[in-house]
Amino acid sequence: MSNVTHDVIGVGAAIVDIIARVDDAVLDEQGLSKGAMTLVDEAGSAAIYDALGETTERSGGSGANTIAALGALGRSTAFIGKRRDDEFGDIFAHDIRATGTAFDVPAATTGEATARCLVMVTPDAERTMATYLGVSGDLGPDDINADAVSGAGILYLEGYLWDKPDAKDAFRRASEIAHGAGRKVALSLSDAFCVDRHRESFREIVAGEIDILFANESELLSLYETEDFDAAIEAVAKEVAIAAVTRGPDGAVIVSGDERIAVPAQPVAALVDTTGAGDLFAAGFLNGIATGQPLATCGAMGCAAANVVIQILGARCTDALKAKFAIEDWG
């Protein structure tokens, strides 16, 4: 196994978030399932956008958020994702590079626009998303840079792109390359409805190719089609080397072989917006893995990073994250 050129390389959607505070009635009117990610086409995205009040735009994308946070924490990172040569594409590229992340994929000059995610934050700080994947869903096996993937210690894949067959093939290709080079492959299940749509192929890849799995409680239950959390934990323990299962305000459970480590969530002074909580948990956790921490510390780092992002609007929180990790005592 050759030297590591990056600690973590992510493959996912290159997205800009359009964030709006909304009342619950807006979700009902637009037929959106609260707390979930709904895929929409360009016209559907425009129709919902028209119904929103003033917005804030910030770079997003689940896997990209994780990689950006890892970059902010000082890890060596790279990202593979597809954008157009439009203004949102420029924003995405600028912001991920600003975290020190290598992002070498050229902007597409044809095809659909850069992906956008309408992030609707209700007064309870829950976020509901409507995503227009645009050109980001055109990511295919040819976009996978074999040298970059084989040189990275960990390959990180986001489940959201599972809805796109080409992207799924890209993930499989990246996974093959990573394993061929003796690297670890991590996957985030992303969304319970997404798991529901693609359960069979998720089950197959989790069992066959994933070393580190990230899921929240509902995603894990959906994956194993059970309502029994303990049964789901036992099932996942048999399939992956490490599973990190988040439980919102109840923290996380880290599962590895016979180990079950409960990690408490940190107290929240002011819950603002849950967008990116899972993405940042994964970042904190992988930060621990990449720096050789024991699993309990990895879990604590995950909870610390999630704690930061839910107290700001949006999913990018570089400054606050650096400040938090600079003072935290992981003892």
Added chain:
Amino acid sequence: MSNVTHDVIGVGAAIVDIIARVDDAVLDEQGLSKGAMTLVDEAGSAAIYDALGETTERSGGSGANTIAALGALGRSTAFIGKRRDDEFGDIFAHDIRATGTAFDVPAATTGEATARCLVMVTPDAERTMATYLGVSGDLGPDDINADAVSGAGILYLEGYLWDKPDAKDAFRRASEIAHGAGRKVALSLSDAFCVDRHRESFREIVAGEIDILFANESELLSLYETEDFDAAIEAVAKEVAIAAVTRGPDGAVIVSGDERIAVPAQPVAALVDTTGAGDLFAAGFLNGIATGQPLATCGAMGCAAANVVIQILGARCTDALKAKFAIEDWG
């Protein structure tokens, strides 16, 4: 004088802000004058952008911020400004319409891109701006909708566009129409360096056409080329019916004929970003004028609105502004 169709119509630049927190060193490296607005071309904007960390995008534009806030406060508003048919143009149009503001100018299909303003916020919460005016500077007399201007109770002009000859002609045309219909014309001086570049024509329009003038202390001193604040106040009192002069943490002075009303600034719990302080002061003040309040109350409303915007990032603060004005006692 026919009925008022809008309380206030604004004419200004249609801009999207790209907001970044920076250290003071970045301003020095980029040769930017702290606290000021520097005009840059597209390449200059891109070069500074490359030097910034992660950013947040929000609709901006000085006059547009004022009009959007007036819309949020329940006034009937309209805006005239030029944007392209690009993503930033869509964001600008969406956000100003989301405040209830009529914005009927079609997006330009040729010419430069929609304007963008790089807003760099230093740790002291001061903002320094580098603006690429793009297509917004092509605003000309033909873009002025005579019916809309003559139907609005107050015409509000932003000084920033004074750098563009066509836009200046558009302002003069709008002012003529407004006065012809017996309406009031308000102007914000916007920036001391901008006043310095165009002192003669600002002096001419202030003396000849402006009913309500907004300026901060340094802009007023620059306009009258004096270092004596009292002398500047006496000078402006002779030229406009009402002048509202802001003094940062010292509040504002409202000048009208022989009246001098000192209005204190409201206490600030957490100063975040001074972007939009002047724009929001103007919004609060004009909200008072449009609702027939005495000048002291207009000034208090201006200080209240400014107080809201300096405690958030960016210049659009609809929800917080509505909340503030819902509970405030103007007695």
